[in-house]
Amino acid sequence: MSSLQSLDVTARSATTTPSPQVRTNAPQLAKLIDESKCIGCKACQVACMNWNDLRDEVGSNIGVYDNPSDLTPTSWTVMKFFEVEPKDGNLEWLIRKDGCMHCDDPGCLKACPAPGAIVKYSNGIVDFISENCIGCGYCVKGCPFDVPRISQKDNKAYKCTLCSDRVGVGLEPACVKTCPTGAISFGTKEDMVSYGNKRAGELKERGFQNAGLYNPAGVGGTHVMYVLKHADRPELEDLPKDPTVSPLVSLWKGVAKPLALAGMLAAVAAGFFHYMKVGPHEEKSEEEKV
Amino acid sequence: MKVIRRYSDGERMTHWVVAITFVLAGLSGLAFFHPSMFFFSYLFGGGPWTKILHPFIGLVMFFAFILMAVHHWRDNLMQPGDAEWRAKARDLLMGKHPQMPEAGKFNAGQKMLFWVLVICMAVLLATGVLLWRPWIAPFVPIVLLRVAVLLHAVAAVLLIVSVIGHIYMAIWTKGSIRAMTRGTVPEGWAKMHHPAWYRQMTQGKS
Numbered sequence: 001m002s003s004l005q006s007l008d009v010t011a012r013s014a015t016t017t018p019s020p021q022v023r024t025n026a027p028q029l030a031k032l033i034d035e036s037k038c039i040g041c042k043a044c045q046v047a048c049m050n051w052n053d054l055r056d057e058v059g060s061n062i063g064v065y066d067n068p069s070d071l072t073p074t075s076w077t078v079m080k081f082f083e084v085e086p087k088d089g090n091l092e093w094l095i096r097k098d099g100c101m102h103c104d105d106p107g108c109l110k111a112c113p114a115p116g117a118i119v120k121y122s123n124g125i126v127d128f129i130s131e132n133c134i135g136c137g138y139c140v141k142g143c144p145f146d147v148p149r150i151s152q153k154d155n156k157a158y159k160c161t162l163c164s165d166r167v168g169v170g171l172e173p174a175c176v177k178t179c180p181t182g183a184i185s186f187g188t189k190e191d192m193v194s195y196g197n198k199r200a201g202e203l204k205e206r207g208f209q210n211a212g213l214y215n216p217a218g219v220g221g222t223h224v225m226y227v228l229k230h231a232d233r234p235e236l237e238d239l240p241k242d243p244t245v246s247p248l249v250s251l252w253k254g255v256a257k258p259l260a261l262a263g264m265l266a267a268v269a270a271g272f273f274h275y276m277k278v279g280p281h282e283e284k285s286e287e288e289k290v
Numbered sequence: 291m292k293v294i295r296r297y298s299d300g301e302r303m304t305h306w307v308v309a310i311t312f313v314l315a316g317l318s319g320l321a322f323f324h325p326s327m328f329f330f331s332y333l334f335g336g337g338p339w340t341k342i343l344h345p346f347i348g349l350v351m352f353f354a355f356i357l358m359a360v361h362h363w364r365d366n367l368m369q370p371g372d373a374e375w376r377a378k379a380r381d382l383l384m385g386k387h388p389q390m391p392e393a394g395k396f397n398a399g400q401k402m403l404f405w406v407l408v409i410c411m412a413v414l415l416a417t418g419v420l421l422w423r424p425w426i427a428p429f430v431p432i433v434l435l436r437v438a439v440l441l442h443a444v445a446a447v448l449l450i451v452s453v454i455g456h457i458y459m460a461i462w463t464k465g466s467i468r469a470m471t472r473g474t475v476p477e478g479w480a481k482m483h484h485p486a487w488y489r490q491m492t493q494g495k496s
Contacts (some may be wrong), residue, residue, distance in 0.1 A: 136423065282464035
């Protein structure tokens with residue numbers, strides 16, 4: 001998979017030099033999920049498992065439509081159903097297609113210690129190169145959306161690839177192709193933002209005053225965006241209101257790294273030069289005393 | 291040359307188990323800390339193997355350290371005179387040979403090192419257990435994992451810097467290393483560096 005787009009890697013985990021990125025003409029891409037058009041049919045889930053050739057284990061029903069009940073290493077997208085009352089006595093049934101948001105500033109990539117296990121392409125797709133994965137689970141700590149899942153079978157992390165293999169040869173992601181209501185669209189980020197805003201405007205006219213585009217700035221924007229009926233309260237659908245890469249992760253993988261490295265090297269250098277300057281600590285023999 | 295026994299066979303073997311596992315846990319951990327040190331993972335058979343081995347090595351280190359702490363904690367309790375020793379340590383390091391308060395089996399610097407190691411080891415174990423995949427981490431809230439991973443790194447770096455200091459002090463103070471390799475030290479060494487301990491060891495003997 002990675003070989004198809006190996007000339008347009010703009011970021012690579014645990015790598016301090018530039019990655020191959022001579023091919024920069026790829027436009028920024030995005031997937032837009034319009035929840036107001038979603039009927040919860042789960043065709044996208046089926047298309048995802050079909051194209052990626054994944055078969056999750058048959059689980060058990062937890063009393064609601066969610067099936068499976070959460071993302072798994074083999075279910076990269078899952079429809080989540082929410083019965084909420086945004087206004088008292090006004091029941092609404094919200095359906096959200098959960099999966100990787102493909103952040104422009106991906107926390108998983110920042111946290112990952114394995115060189116090349118997570119890459120970001122110039123078109124914005126964040127991809128796990130699973131053969132480089134070491135199974136440490138740092139991506140789970142880095143992700144603000146709780147998306148990566150690590151397989152019990154092979155200890156590798158998995159998530160939605162935004163069908164990087166299809167997109168690399170000019171096709172749309174499998175979920176987009178299959179959606180029967182056109183709730184999922186795919187195109188340049190610019191087009192998707194303007195289409196999303198247009199849809200939000202239409203929803204506002206129909207009485208959803210707080211409809212809007214979910215493209216959170218805290219992670220640099222995302223390459224999977226939602227049109228939400230209640231964009232002022234994304235937490236109604238288990239979406240964080242202002243997601244950012246946790247400050248703990250930024251500290252750990254940011255300033256702490258060079259500082260600690262410098263501290264350890266300084267300790268060794270201090271010892272060496274101290275010995276050269278002061279000499280050993282021992283009983284002075286008579287001749288040495290000056 | 292008359293010598294005095296400083297460490298028993300058991301104390302020395304425990305120390306070296308801690309030392310060896312410290313180096314292994316340190317190198318495997320540093321591989322994940324900074325990309326410039328990822329190459330340490332090749333010593334352990336690659337990334338996945340390094341990830342698998344690191345927690346087990348850490349556990350051995352921790353349990354050996356507990357044994358060591360049980361041997362030595364009493365001798366590391368701070369005593370009157372230790373504050374003065376610390377105040378004069380700077381001159382000692384500068385090679386000025388100040389008149390130091392008489393140190394017991396361990397001097398105030400060694401005692402501080404001991405307690406820093408105790409704290410670091412405790413933090414490393416507590417956070418390391420939480421982070422252990424695939425057995426424990428999947429059942430720990432992600433917020434807690436983020437705190438754990440940061441504390442684990444801070445404690446590890448503090449431990450490494452402290453041990454660099456510890457190793458240097460052993461090299462700097464001539465005659466110290468044989469205490470841990472052979473278990474005995476010359477009387478002159480004991481008289482100079484640990485006079486109170488020397489008197490205690492030689493009382494009633496001639």
